[in-house]
Amino acid sequence: MINKKIAIGSILTASLVALGLGQSKLQEPTIAASNDVMAPAFLVDPLWPKPLPNHWITGNTIGVDVDDRDHIFTVHRNTENMFGGRTEIGLALGVAECCTPAPPIIEYDIEGNLINAWGGPVEGAPYQWPESNHGIEVAANGDIWIGGNGGPDSHVLVFTRDGEYIRTVGVPGEEFDSNSTTAFGRVAEIAIDEDAGEAYFADGYVNKRVAVVDVATGAFKRYWGAYGSTNIDDDADDTYTPGQPGPDVFRGPVHCAEPSNDGLIYVCDRGADRVQIFRPDGTFVSEHIYNPATLAQGSTWDIAFSPDEDQEFIYLADGQNFKISIIDRASMEVLYTFGDGGRQPGLFYAPHSIATDSEGNIYTTETYEGKRVQKFLYQGMQPVTVVDRAPTWPASEL
Numbered sequence: 029m030i031n032k033k034i035a036i037g038s039i040l041t042a043s044l045v046a047l048g049l050g051q052s053k054l055q056e057p058t059i060a061a062s063n064d065v066m067a068p069a070f071l072v073d074p075l076w077p078k079p080l081p082n083h084w085i086t087g088n089t090i091g092v093d094v095d096d097r098d099h100i101f102t103v104h105r106n107t108e109n110m111f112g113g114r115t116e117i118g119l120a121l122g123v124a125e126c127c128t129p130a131p132p133i134i135e136y137d138i139e140g141n142l143i144n145a146w147g148g149p150v151e152g153a154p155y156q157w158p159e160s161n162h163g164i165e166v167a168a169n170g171d172i173w174i175g176g177n178g179g180p181d182s183h184v185l186v187f188t189r190d191g192e193y194i195r196t197v198g199v200p201g202e203e204f205d206s207n208s209t210t211a212f213g214r215v216a217e218i219a220i221d222e223d224a225g226e227a228y229f230a231d232g233y234v235n236k237r238v239a240v241v242d243v244a245t246g247a248f249k250r251y252w253g254a255y256g257s258t259n260i261d262d263d264a265d266d267t268y269t270p271g272q273p274g275p276d277v278f279r280g281p282v283h284c285a286e287p288s289n290d291g292l293i294y295v296c297d298r299g300a301d302r303v304q305i306f307r308p309d310g311t312f313v314s315e316h317i318y319n320p321a322t323l324a325q326g327s328t329w330d331i332a333f334s335p336d337e338d339q340e341f342i343y344l345a346d347g348q349n350f351k352i353s354i355i356d357r358a359s360m361e362v363l364y365t366f367g368d369g370g371r372q373p374g375l376f377y378a379p380h381s382i383a384t385d386s387e388g389n390i391y392t393t394e395t396y397e398g399k400r401v402q403k404f405l406y407q408g409m410q411p412v413t414v415v416d417r418a419p420t421w422p423a424s425e426l
Contacts (some may be wrong), residue, residue, distance in 0.1 A: 064411075065363055065411065065412040066409045066411055067341070067364060067410070067412050068334060068341055068354060068388065068406060068407075068408070068410075069408065069409070070366065070389075070390060070404035070405060070406060070420055071374075071404065071420055071421065071422060072373045072402060072403070073373075073402075073403040073405050074374070075140070076140040076402070076403040077140035077141075077142070077401065078139075078141055078142070080134075081142065082128065082130075083119050083125070083126045083127045083128055084129070084145075085111075085116070085117070085127045085128070085399070086102075086104040086106075086130055086134070086399050086401075087105040087107070087110035087111060087129060088104060088105045088396060088398075088399060089102055089104040089380070089381075089393035089394055089395065089398070089399055089400060089401055090104065090161070090162050090163065090381060090395050091103040091161075091162065091174070091217070091380075092381045092382065092392070092401060093164050093165050093166045093383050094166070094383050094384065094386075094391065095170060096386075097137075098137070098138040098385045098386055098387070099135055099136065099137055099138070100135070100137075100383070100385070100391055100401070101133065101134070101136075101164055101166055101172065101189075102134050102136075102164065102393055102401050103132055103134075103161055103163070103174055104130070104132055104134070104393075104399070105160060105161060106130060106131065106132045106148065108120070108121075108129075110129070111129065117129060131145040131146050131147050131148060132161055133145065133146050133147035133164070133172065133174075133191065136401075138385060138389075140403070144190065144191075146190070146191035147161075147187075147191060153193065154193060155185055156183070157185070158174065158175065158176020158177075158181045158183075159176060159179050159181055160177050160179075161174050161175070162174075162175050162177040162214070162215070162216055163175040163216055163218055163381070164218075165217070165218040165219055165220055167220050167222070168220070168222045170188065170189040171186055171187065171188060171189065171194060172186070172189055173185070173186050173218045173220070174218075175212075175214075175215030175216060175217060175218055175229070175230075175232070177215070177232065177233040178214070181200070181214050181215070182198055182199060182200060182202040182203075182204065182212050182213060183198035183211065183212060183215075184197040184198055184212065184218060185197075186246070197212075197227075198210065198211045198212045199211045204234040204235060204262075205262065206235040206236045206237045206253065206260040206262050207251075207259070207260055209248045209251075210248065212229060212231045212232060212235060212239060213231055213232045213233065213235025214231075214233035214234045214235070214281075215229045215230065215231050215232045215233075215239075216230040216231075216232050216233060216281050216282060216283045216284070217230040217283060217284050217285065217330065217381075218230075219284070219285055219287055220243055220287075221308070224308065225242060225243045226241070226242065227240070227241050227242075227243050228240055228285040229241065229285065230281075230282045230283055230284050230295070231282060232280075232282055233281045234280075235262075235282070236253050236254070236260055236262060236279075236280055237251045237252060237278065237282065238252055238253075238282065238285045238295055238306070238310070239251040251310075252306070252310030253277055253278055254274075254275070254276060254277050254304065255276065255315075256306060256310045256311055256312035257276075257277070258310065261277065264276060266278070266280070266299075266300075268299060268300040268301070268323075268326075270301075270321045270322075270323070271320070274297075274302055274315070274317075278295075278300070279297055279298075279299035279326075280297065280298065280299055281298050282295065282297060282298075283296040283328070284296035284328075284329075284330045286332075286333070288333060288339055288357075289333075289337060289338070289339055290338075291307065292305050292306065292307065292313065293305065293307070293308060294331055294342070296328040296330060296331060297326075297328065298325065298326040298327075298329055299325070299326040301318055301319055301322050301328060302315055302316060302317050302318070302328060303315070303316045303318070303344075314360070318346070318353065319349055322346075322348050324348055326348060327348055328344060329344075329345045329346060329347040329348075329379070329381070330344075330345040330380065330381045330382045331343065331344050331345070331382065332382045332384045332390070333357070333384065335384050335387075335388055340356070340357055341354060341355060341356065341357060341363075342354075342355040342357050342360075343355070343382055343384070343390055344362075344382075345380065345381065345382040345392060346365075346379065347376075347379050347380050348378075350367055350368055350369040350376040350377070350379065351365045351366065351367040351368065351379070351417060352379065352382065352390070352392065352404075353365045354366075363412055363415075364412045364415045364416070364418055365417055365418065366418040366419070366420050367417060368417050373402065373421075374402070374404075376392070376394055377396060377397050377398035378394055378395045378396045378397075379392045379393070379398070380392075380394060381393045387406060389404060389405055389406050390403070390404040390406070391404075392404070404420060
């Protein structure tokens with residue numbers, strides 16, 4: 029068993045002081061010493077997506093996925109308490125011309141045109157919509173899977189791409205238990221291994237595990253916790269202290285569980301700043317720490333793979349530090365990062381979820397007051413010149 033920990037930290041400030049540079053230089057991106065390192069480069073598309081109709085606006089946008097047609101699906105929270113009352117959703121509340129929450133599931137084409145929107149609670153429906161929907165996955169046949177991290181959300185829902193109900197996986201309102209084989213504990217995200225016919229649940233906001241179910245039937249298959257444990261103690265100490273070994277259980281939320289093309293499962297243990305890698309049977313392979321001084325909500329929120337067959341790169345969304353890390357998958361080392369805090373295109377307020385299309389473009393969503401999806405256009409492989417928070421606007425525009 030390999031237990032490999034890579035701590036990704038910043039020594040920028042100390043380096044600059046040693047060089048005697050002024051405070052103004054601390055605001056500039058870190059410049060690489062050489063151009064030997066090549067990595068995917070990106071520029072933000074400030075006009076994507078196109079404006080929504082019907083005075084629609086989006087709330088906390090907490091999931092994104094791309095189907096085989098390069099249609100982009102997002103899920104957001106559209107309940108009244110997600111918005112700024114009469115100021116933000118005056119139309120919905122009957123006091124103004126604008127605005128009203130869009131349906132929670134939104135489908136765009138690659139150009140940013142709205143294709144479809146649906147979802148939400150329906151009186152008398154044969155399913156219970158999550159109290160707080162969270163995460164979205166599009167299966168190869170177009171089915172849409174969504175999780176939830178609200179109070180009673182111990183289940184996952186499956187619909188057709190047009191919103192027709194298919195099934196509930198798990199039982200809503202069940203007691204949370206990381207060793208349960210019938211229900212889940214506020215699932216953060218779903219990812220499907222089409223070849224194996226299995227869906228991996230990042231389970232979750234209460235449970236401390238990865239759970240695996242059959243895609244065709246929803247039947248429970250297996251589960252594991254941190255380091256591959258199958259006897260999970262939900263009461264174990266999950267304290268994370270920077271510079272110390274991580275807890276023996278997932279601190280949580282367990283925020284992603286992504287299968288790669290070469291048979292590995294990458295798991296985001298968000299609150300412990302780590303990604304653990306497993307075999308599909310739960311055998312532990314390695315552990316990698318990113319931005320280890322990060323407390324609060326942690327640094328490892330979601331990952332996506334580059335679309336090449338070898339999936340040479342991983343893109344890591346860091347919602348606490350407001351950036352995306354470009355990682356070499358073979359070494360699990362960060363090559364560079366882009367993004368910073370802000371509301372302009374290319375900046376972030378809590379980047380939550382991430383996905384790629386067949387052209388190599390990246391899509392990110394933002395939760396809390398971010399409330400949006402952004403597109404970053406793939407610019408090909410380029411030398412890495414800015415290591416920390418590279419700009420995503422053309423140099424001519426900066």
